[in-house]
Amino acid sequence: MEGDYPDLKSNAQAFIGEVEGRSASNLRRYAPTAVGQAEEALRALGYYSPMIEWRIEEGDSDTTATLVLSITPGEPVRVTSRTVEIRGPAASDERFTADLPEHPAEGDILNHGEYASLRDTIQTRARRRGYFDGKFVTRTLEVDPATRSAAVTLIYESGERYRLGEVTFEEGHWFEIGLLEQFVSFEPGIPFHADEVARLNRDLQNSGYFSSVDIDASPGSAEDGVIPVRVDLTRRDARSVAAGVGFSTDVGPRFRGNWREHWINPMGHKRGAETELSVPRQNLSTWYELPLDPPMTDLIRLSA
Structure with a gap:
């Protein structure tokens, strides 16, 4: 080169x-x-x-x-004009329009990767923020090698923003509906955001009650711009046991055991026991947990 x-x-x-x-x-x-x-x-x-x-x-x-x-290489093509417009309701959505990629900017050497990143960022934000009917009415990158100039034009028509509807839990989960509803952190009718659905999925996964969580919030099932949220849960095995052996200079050989019951009733109570056995020290502890509202962060733990 x-x-x-x-x-x-x-x-x-x-x-x-x-x-x-x-x-x-x-x-x-x-x-x-x-x-x-x-x-x-x-x-x-x-x-x-x-x-x-x-x-x-x-x-x-x-x-x-x-x-x-x-x-x-010769002389590069430079961006001589950049037009990026967001039209429709998303134009007043500051979280949609803020901090869009600055490049390619006027005067930059043309980089097709930067153009693709700008285009894809707009499309990704539209999907994440619920503008599922949005589309580019103009999406062009015009290059004139003779004059070494390029014009970027991206005009996006967002359409109306969809909303999240009621959350329903499919039958077969066994738990009380009241407990499951406490995991829902949004009210029906709020503007759609993928993070709200992801948070619900994460909180249910982290609860320790389920082996799988499947959430359907597809815009294809929307009615009048409202997306129903359907949750299918598979209860995990009730109990798990873990054991291990080790050695340290202060206590010598030791054994550790852990027994946990991940759910004992439809209200989501849990209990467990832990033990450590060695020649100089023998410990046994037990605990019992009751979920509060919200169960992701609040609980009562009784231990002995």
């Missing part, structure tokens, strides 16, 4: 890939393909008119030949 262009060099190497072990004749046939891959790699970073020459350096044997590309 003529000049100091480490990013261009590494990108070209990544596009071309490994060519080791090929004979000199095979490399000669492959050279036009390698040149095309190098040109594609440079275009991705804004260099549309490189000068590329190739040669074969033959080694001691036919299989040690090397394909060498000499690249002069």
